[in-house]
Amino acid sequence: MLRFESVSHTYSARGIEARTVLNIPAWSLMRGTHALLRGVSGSGKTTFFNIAAGLLRPTSGEVYLEDQPLYRLSEAARDRIRSAKVGYVFQTHHLMPGFTALENVLMPMMFAQEIPTALRRARAHDLLGAVGLANYARHRPHQLSAGQRLRVGVARALANEPLIVLADEPTAALDAASSALVMEALQTTCRANNATLLVASHDPALVVRFSVICDLHDGHLTESESAPA
Amino acid sequence: MTYDLFLAWRSLRSRPISSAITLVIIGLAVALPLVVLTLSDGAKRGIVRASDPFGVLVIGAKGSGQQLVLSTLLLQGAPVGNIPTTLYTDLRDDTRATLAVPIALGDNVGGARLIGTSADLLELRPSTTEPLTFRIVQGRFFEADFEAVLGSAAAQALGLTVGNTFLASHGVAPGLEEDVHDEPYTIVGVFDSTSSPYDTAVFVSLESIWHAHEHEEDERQQTFDNANEPTEPEEMITAVLVKPAGFIEANLLWQSFSTGTQAQAAFPGQELGALFDLFAQVERILGAVGGLVLVIAGLTAFLSLYNAIAAREGTIALMRALGCSRTSIFRMVILESLIATIAGIILGQLLGYVTALVIAALLTAQSAIPVPVQFLPTQATLLWLTPLLLGVAAAIVPAVRAYRVDIIQKLFPT
Numbered sequence A: 001m002l003r004f005e006s007v008s009h010t011y012s013a014r015g016i017e018a019r020t021v022l023n024i025p026a027w028s029l030m031r032g033t034h035a036l037l038r039g040v041s042g043s044g045k046t047t048f049f050n051i052a053a054g055l056l057r058p059t060s061g062e063v064y065l066e067d068q069p070l071y072r073l074s075e076a077a078r079d080r081i082r083s084a085k086v087g088y089v090f091q092t093h094h095l096m097p098g099f100t101a102l103e104n105v106l107m108p109m110m111f112a113q114e115i116p117t118a119l120r121r122a123r124a125h126d127l128l129g130a131v132g133l134a135n136y137a138r139h140r141p142h143q144l145s146a147g148q149r150l151r152v153g154v155a156r157a158l159a160n161e162p163l164i165v166l167a168d169e170p171t172a173a174l175d176a177a178s179s180a181l182v183m184e185a186l187q188t189t190c191r192a193n194n195a196t197l198l199v200a201s202h203d204p205a206l207v208v209r210f211s212v213i214c215d216l217h218d219g220h221l222t223e224s225e226s227a228p229a
Numbered sequence B: 001m002t003y004d005l006f007l008a009w010r011s012l013r014s015r016p017i018s019s020a021i022t023l024v025i026i027g028l029a030v031a032l033p034l035v036v037l038t039l040s041d042g043a044k045r046g047i048v049r050a051s052d053p054f055g056v057l058v059i060g061a062k063g064s065g066q067q068l069v070l071s072t073l074l075l076q077g078a079p080v081g082n083i084p085t086t087l088y089t090d091l092r093d094d095t096r097a098t099l100a101v102p103i104a105l106g107d108n109v110g111g112a113r114l115i116g117t118s119a120d121l122l123e124l125r126p127s128t129t130e131p132l133t134f135r136i137v138q139g140r141f142f143e144a145d146f147e148a149v150l151g152s153a154a155a156q157a158l159g160l161t162v163g164n165t166f167l168a169s170h171g172v173a174p175g176l177e178e179d180v181h182d183e184p185y186t187i188v189g190v191f192d193s194t195s196s197p198y199d200t201a202v203f204v205s206l207e208s209i210w211h212a213h214e215h216e217e218d219e220r221q222q223t224f225d226n227a228n229e230p231t232e233p234e235e236m237i238t239a240v241l242v243k244p245a246g247f248i249e250a251n252l253l254w255q256s257f258s259t260g261t262q263a264q265a266a267f268p269g270q271e272l273g274a275l276f277d278l279f280a281q282v283e284r285i286l287g288a289v290g291g292l293v294l295v296i297a298g299l300t301a302f303l304s305l306y307n308a309i310a311a312r313e314g315t316i317a318l319m320r321a322l323g324c325s326r327t328s329i330f331r332m333v334i335l336e337s338l339i340a341t342i343a344g345i346i347l348g349q350l351l352g353y354v355t356a357l358v359i360a361a362l363l364t365a366q367s368a369i370p371v372p373v374q375f376l377p378t379q380a381t382l383l384w385l386t387p388l389l390l391g392v393a394a395a396i397v398p399a400v401r402a403y404r405v406d407i408i409q410k411l412f413p414t
Helices: A045-052 A075-085 A101-112 A117-130 A146-157 A176-193 A204-209 B002-014 B016-051 B065-073 B085-093 B119-123 B152-158 B206-223 B247-259 B268-311 B313-321 B326-367 B377-403 B407-411
Strands: A002-013 A016-029 A034-038 A060-065 A086-089 A164-168 A196-200 A212-217 A220-225 B057-060 B097-109 B112-117 B136-139 B147-150 B165-170 B180-191 B202-205 B239-244 B264-266
Touching (some): A002 A045, A034 A204, A045 A060, A117 A176, A146 A164, A176 A196, B002 B016, B002 B326, B016 B377, B057 B065, B057 B247, B065 B097, B097 B119, B097 B206, B112 B206, B147 B152, B152 B180, B180 B206, B264 B268, B268 B326
Antiparallel strands (some): A212 A220, B057 B239, B097 B112, B097 B165, B136 B180, B147 B202
């Protein structure tokens, strides 16, 4: 489903020593798998997600999403795949400032044009309800708490029924109850769609929710199976 | 396309003040040339229409042909001078002319010009196929001295009607010192509207004018009594409206007066054409000013959009991350500018036509020359296309900036 082949990424800039943050010879995730990506701050988790989402071309190697080589495709084709097949929960919520929570959730549906127009609004309301924000649909980002904004981000990532959901620290700013709600929404929706879920988190409480645990250390990825809860 | 439009519209709404300023400046930039072009066109049409009911050659004193036409047909400014009445009687009997109408200007009543003329006036018509220009709607035409017929607008402005009397004053317009003639005029009729400045005039017989001035002449004779015997006051008029028998006769008449020393003949069309050349010069200057304002509007739109895009790079990067393509982003910025431009053009067109209508009404009230404000298809197209092109041009650099936004740099700054 998602496959990394000889992927490495090096940050280099004039006057700064080049730094390789990712070096993954081979790695893949089957469709429908729920995996947790762990790693200390600066270990390259966000870089890993950006490469997986088709946002950041790796220095070398290729990423396959459903056997499509993302970086051999045109940028426009990658945009189309990202909008239709990838749901991304950003570490910082990144909501559109002038738009309501509902409109923020509608946004990826407008870009992808996969879901019929007539169904979009109802789906956006359902998703907001699933993350506990049914009564906040008309609120704008500045009228929401950090946790609520993050939950809108989760609802938005699920909008297009993506094949893969990448969630970068989705529970970092949430209390235990909200964290459980968000994780439940993510996992339930992904299970319903047989979508792959990859969550980056420091939260040890989340380990039990995942069947696959990946650790990123010094740019290297190791994978282990989680013990059942 | 639908979401491009939606996002462009929302983006404009998210910065209401800057969008409103852009819209108003574009509106003003469209309204200014529109007012100039519409009024200029209206004035030309109005002047042509005002002189149209006569369809004549104007004979008057030597001097400016333009002044002769303006003062005689449009009742603007002072007459060029006087000519002997024999010119009128000669022209009346001239085979080259089918109609000669004497015009004697010089007096007014409450600002309305008093026109001394004859029953020949009633024979005037724009062309042989069209109805007579002057039609009595109330009372009758004057038959005796010191009887008067009011133009339709003069009747309204003076508040007079058939049976009323008035005293005329010397001069074509009211002066600081009232120089009122002693003989009262009695109104015997009112004309229907002719849609010309003649509607604002009061018509009396030539003899009435002469007799009124005869009295003045007598006083002058007594004051400067240096003659052995009193002389008859010379019977003068200011112009003769001549209906030539044909094209050749018109040119022959014009030629004979051009070579003579007694008077001049002026073709209204020719003289008004020269006047319109002046209009064209003014139009060119104001057109350049309008163009400059349009460029300023374009720059304002550019600055507003460029700053907005600079401030929205994070949002644009987010849209890109959510799957919006670069071309959609580019299109969205162009659409944003087009929406503002189209709204500005609509505002400008409304503002332009309303302003032109108001100014035209004021001009008509002041000059009695109708200034019709009409939709000008060519100019309207130009005033749509030029700002639209400017709107697109103003959006290109901001759109390129938006197109080039780096998602990683903006969403994940290190």
